[in-house]
Amino acid sequence: MKAWCNSAAGSIPGLCGMAATLTGVGIARFAYVAILPVLVQQGWFGREAAGHLGAANLGGYLLGIGLAALLARRYAPGWLVRWAMLLCALSLFACAWRGGGMPWFLFWRVVAGACGAILMVQAPVLILPRVAAERRGRVAGLIFSGVGLGIVAAATVVPSLATFGLVPAWLGLGGICALLTILSWNQWPGTPAGTPASAAAPQAGRRGCSGPIMLLCLAYTLNAIGYLPHTLFWADYITRELHRPLAAAGFFWGCFGLGAACGPYLTGVLADRYGLTRTLGLGFALKAVGVALPLVATGTPALLVSSVLVGFFSPGIVGAASSYALEIGGAAQHRRNWTAMNLCFSLAQAGGASAMVSLMAGRSSYAVLFWISGAALAVSALCVPAIALLRRQQAARGELDAVTA
Incomplete structure (x- = not known):
């Protein structure tokens, strides 16, 4: 991993530690998608209860964003x-004990979500300020690719270990996460590097960007609803509704993870070449296609394309959205704008997950969820050209010095 990090982004202190850490985040947060059908099949929980456990992880993520800000002080x-x-x-490891019942599992899924949020917020702070501006996009892509690698690891391990029971599956996942913790333990500096002076300088025209920022926040919030069916129910949909074996669900979830591993870096490359507006709009549109695809086709090629597209743009959109917020809102307001966008995202994620679990109670088909999420992403895609139009109007009124189309 160290050689790969250095060859992709140059020698950056702590980058390999970050890659290992966010791989652990991918395992802790998203392995549950692969293990959910096993929980139901082996009678640990009913389908609705298992869905609530998945929603609890997303609620924990919302909690973790607030804790990250509080603990960082x-x-x-x-x-x-x-x-x-x-x-x-x-x-x-704790989830390997069945005796605690629903309260025990709820607590530890919330802990996993909260700690995942703390890692996603704090880890980049330790690395990106140390990176030269011309390499930041590539390094940011490598950061979020670690989550996808964790998904791939979980999708590979769960089907194999689940044949021996759920206890070995949980212990195996915990062991991988513990190993990554040990490997990265001494690679973290104690304090973040100072922000370069150029990053703190205000950009011209930020006063006129409130409308575009609000639209971007809306698009990013709807994006949280858009990816929920795949990150909560994809494996269960494949096994229960399509009657495919657990190994097939693991394969398609692994394809999702492979897309998530490649997406952030390649999305950054596309943004550098074609611009953030085009890249972000195309990303939302293709993600909408991926989410809606099971409504029209459920064969292996369709499931493969859906898995890869949604996986590719789930973390891939994060880096592009943050960069776009920086571009249209200015560096001086970026921290505030990005925090607001993440808060709205987390609220939509937690609320949408609970609503979807309740909506699926008594239903035999996940089609309604694909409709809802596909429509949400379609609106996200429409927000991007609307942002560009608003910025052109602001430029025509002299409120912006320049507009990046």
Whole structure:
């Protein structure tokens, strides 16, 4: 992994530790998608209860965003990253004990979600300020690719271990996460590097960008609803509704993870070449196609394309959206705008997950969820040209010095 990190982004202190850490985040947060049908098949929980456990993880993510801001005032980011990673591993080990019942599992799924959010917020703070501006997009892509690698690892391990029972599956996932924790433990600096002076300088025209920022926030919020069917129910949909074996569900979830591993870096390459507006609009549109595809086709090629497209643009859109917020809102307001966007995303994610679980109670088909999420992503895609139009109007009124189409 170290050689790969260095060849892709140059020698950057802590980058390999970040890659290992966010791989652990992918396992702790998203392995549940692969393991959910096994929980139901082996009688640990009913389908609705298992769905609520998945929603609890997303609720924990919302909690973790608030905790990250609170704890960062008292503790060094390196300390937070280490202990959040340790708790992620512990949450997986804890789920191997069936005797605690629903309250036990709810608690530890919330812990996994909260620690995942802390890692996603704090880990980049320790690395990106140390990276030269011309390499930041590539490095940011590598950061979020770690989540996809974790999904691939979980999709590979769960079907194999689940043949021996759920306890070995949980322990195996916890063991991988613990190993990643050990490997990255000493690679984290204690404090973040200072932000370059150029990053703190305000950009011209930020006062006129409130409308575009609000539209971008709406698009990013709807994006949270758009990816929920795949990240909560994809494996269960394939096994229960399509009557395919668990190994097939693991394969398609692995394809999702492979897309998620490649998506952030390649999306950054596309943005550098074609611009953020085109890349983000195309990303939302293709993700909508991927989510809606099971409504018209359920063969292996359709499931493969759906898995890869949604996986590719789920983390891939994150880096592009953050960069677009920086471009249209200015560096001086970027932290505030990005925090607001993540808060709205988390609220939509947690609320949408609970609503979808309730909506599926008593239903035999997931089609309604694909309709809802596909429509949400279609609106996200429409927001991007609307943002560009607003910026052109602002430029015509002299409110912006320049517009990047």
